[in-house]
Amino acid sequence: MPRLARYLTGIVPTQLSLLVLWIAVWELAGLMEYANHASVWYPPSALSIAAFLLLGQRAILPITLAIVAVTFQTATQYALPHTTLQLIEAGLLNAAAHILPYWLTGFVIRYQRIRYEHHFTLVILTVLVITPLMTLAATGLTMLSLWFTDMLPFSDIADTWLPFWIGDLTGALALGPMFLGVISAVTSSSLHLLDDPVLRPQQLMSWHFSFRILISVSCILAAMLLASFFNNSHAVFAIFFLVIPHMWIAITEPPFSNATSVAIASLLIAILIPALGLMEHALVYQFAICVVAANSLFGLAIPTLLQHNRDLRQIVATDSLTGVASRERLVRKAMAQLNRTKVQGIPLSAVVFDIDHFKQINDQLGHSEGDKALQQVTIAAQLCLRPCDLLGRFGGDEFVAILPGANQSQAEEISERIRSRVTQLMTSGGGHLSASFGVAQSVTDDTFNSLFERADSALYRAKQAGRNQVMLAPVPEQIIS
Numbered sequence: 001m002p003r004l005a006r007y008l009t010g011i012v013p014t015q016l017s018l019l020v021l022w023i024a025v026w027e028l029a030g031l032m033e034y035a036n037h038a039s040v041w042y043p044p045s046a047l048s049i050a051a052f053l054l055l056g057q058r059a060i061l062p063i064t065l066a067i068v069a070v071t072f073q074t075a076t077q078y079a080l081p082h083t084t085l086q087l088i089e090a091g092l093l094n095a096a097a098h099i100l101p102y103w104l105t106g107f108v109i110r111y112q113r114i115r116y117e118h119h120f121t122l123v124i125l126t127v128l129v130i131t132p133l134m135t136l137a138a139t140g141l142t143m144l145s146l147w148f149t150d151m152l153p154f155s156d157i158a159d160t161w162l163p164f165w166i167g168d169l170t171g172a173l174a175l176g177p178m179f180l181g182v183i184s185a186v187t188s189s190s191l192h193l194l195d196d197p198v199l200r201p202q203q204l205m206s207w208h209f210s211f212r213i214l215i216s217v218s219c220i221l222a223a224m225l226l227a228s229f230f231n232n233s234h235a236v237f238a239i240f241f242l243v244i245p246h247m248w249i250a251i252t253e254p255p256f257s258n259a260t261s262v263a264i265a266s267l268l269i270a271i272l273i274p275a276l277g278l279m280e281h282a283l284v285y286q287f288a289i290c291v292v293a294a295n296s297l298f299g300l301a302i303p304t305l306l307q308h309n310r311d312l313r314q315i316v317a318t319d320s321l322t323g324v325a326s327r328e329r330l331v332r333k334a335m336a337q338l339n340r341t342k343v344q345g346i347p348l349s350a351v352v353f354d355i356d357h358f359k360q361i362n363d364q365l366g367h368s369e370g371d372k373a374l375q376q377v378t379i380a381a382q383l384c385l386r387p388c389d390l391l392g393r394f395g396g397d398e399f400v401a402i403l404p405g406a407n408q409s410q411a412e413e414i415s416e417r418i419r420s421r422v423t424q425l426m427t428s429g430g431g432h433l434s435a436s437f438g439v440a441q442s443v444t445d446d447t448f449n450s451l452f453e454r455a456d457s458a459l460y461r462a463k464q465a466g467r468n469q470v471m472l473a474p475v476p477e478q479i480i481s
């Protein structure tokens with residue numbers, strides 16, 4: 001397919017969908033106005049920011065056309081005396097006033113996301129700084145454009161700019177992340193913007209999410225009914241308790257569920273304000289939505305941070321070459337096992353073993369052959385151990401096996417089995433592998449270090465005695481059993 005045709009089939013459906021979606025969102029927002037031009041939020045601002053974030057300049061044309069279209073509709077609705085040409089001019093000016101700041105918002109967030117790939121909270125901070133600034137810029141420019149095209153008397157600007165700005169800001173913070181998820185799913189965007197991994201629709205219908213939404217909805221209903229019943233400004237502030245269920249959702253739910261929960265809460269508040277006659281307190285509710293949305297935005301980072309923590313713990317706990325426990329995990333688990341077996345009054349033995357002349361394998365056959373030998377020895381040892389035993393790589397070619405419930409002679413038997421298996425392993429040079437073993441059984445006041453040192457001394461004696469053998473540590477007086 002020629003490049004132009006490929007480009008058109010790729011982008012035109014997306015642009016058409018955005019045009020239709022933008023007008024639909026604008027119409028729906030109009031239905032939720034509690035008075036002429038007065039609304040808790042302005043959802044199109046959220047859609048524009050999300051579109052510029054994901055589509056960049058490709059969103060300019062559909063949003064311009066949508067704004068020109070709604071300018072015509074507004075002029076018809078309010079019977080404005082403008083000619084078609086004047087309305088096109090007004091529509092284009094309005095579009096420029098809206099697009100310029102929101103395109104810049106998308107550009108800055110996108111830039112920060114790419115630049116600070118591993119500092120997700122910094123990206124969220126950018127969103128929280130740039131969004132109020134750019135919604136304010138959009139408000140100022142739109143006021144000027146409306147005044148310049150005779151759609152708003154200059155005297156009305158003083159009363160209009162604040163609710164206009166807070167409406168845009170509330171819409172952007174409360175609905176932006178949800179629109180972002182929807183657009184990124186529809187356009188299959190590979191850009192991970194406000195979360196890691198992606199902010200995409202997933203598991204929305206799980207019962208625990210529904211339960212948490214129910215709590216949020218109950219909280220809104222209780223707070224707003226209370227405000228309506230007592231009709232005093234103090235009761236209105238009860239809505240700020242909404243932060244609690246939403247922080248819970250942010251911590252426990254996937255990013256798209258988190259974003260959707262804020263959208264649902266803000267929608268319910270927008271519907272209830274006129275329904276319960278709370279219009280004079282609209283600004284308080286707008287700020288409550290902003291606070292909940294800002295908290296939830298920070299909450300988007302929490303699953304990411306938890307996942308990073310889990311990954312780091314996994315990296316620290318596992319030896320990447322052999323897959324057995326790392327030294328850190330081995331020591332931690334061995335200490336826990338020692339305490340447990342002391343309480344249970346059962347024996348515990350430690351086996352320390354080390355591949356013989358390993359340095360030669362590295363020197364003669366190369367480091368990767370040495371790595372292979374380490375992996376083979378690990379598998380041989382694992383095949384001789386029980387599921388309750390713990391095998392770890394202590395460092396270099398030295399391994400430690402902790403055998404709870406095994407006394408010294410049982411541990412010796414297991415070590416012999418491993419030793420025998422290792423001797424069946426061959427290097428690519430045709431030589432057989434072998435390993436030396438030191439075995440020690442724990443005593444009452446043993447720590448991991450004292451137990452390890454006894455087993456390591458026995459290993460040293462096995463090396464001295466000619467390698468490829470198992471040596472027992474001398475049995476101290478107070479053996480557990």
Ligand SMILES: Nc1nc2c(ncn2[C@@H]2O[C@H](COP(=O)(O)OP(=O)(O)OP(=O)(O)O)[C@@H](O)[C@H]2O)c(=O)[nH]1
Nearest residue numbers: 354355356357358359360362367370371396397463
């Ligand atoms: N291939 C490979 N080599 C390693 C790794 N870690 C440590 N080594 C090498 O393992 C060797 C350890 O040798 P030693 O245990 O000191 O000596 P040895 O040759 O095994 O001799 P004996 O233990 O006395 O039989 C050194 O050459 C290290 O460079 C690793 O992850 N991969």
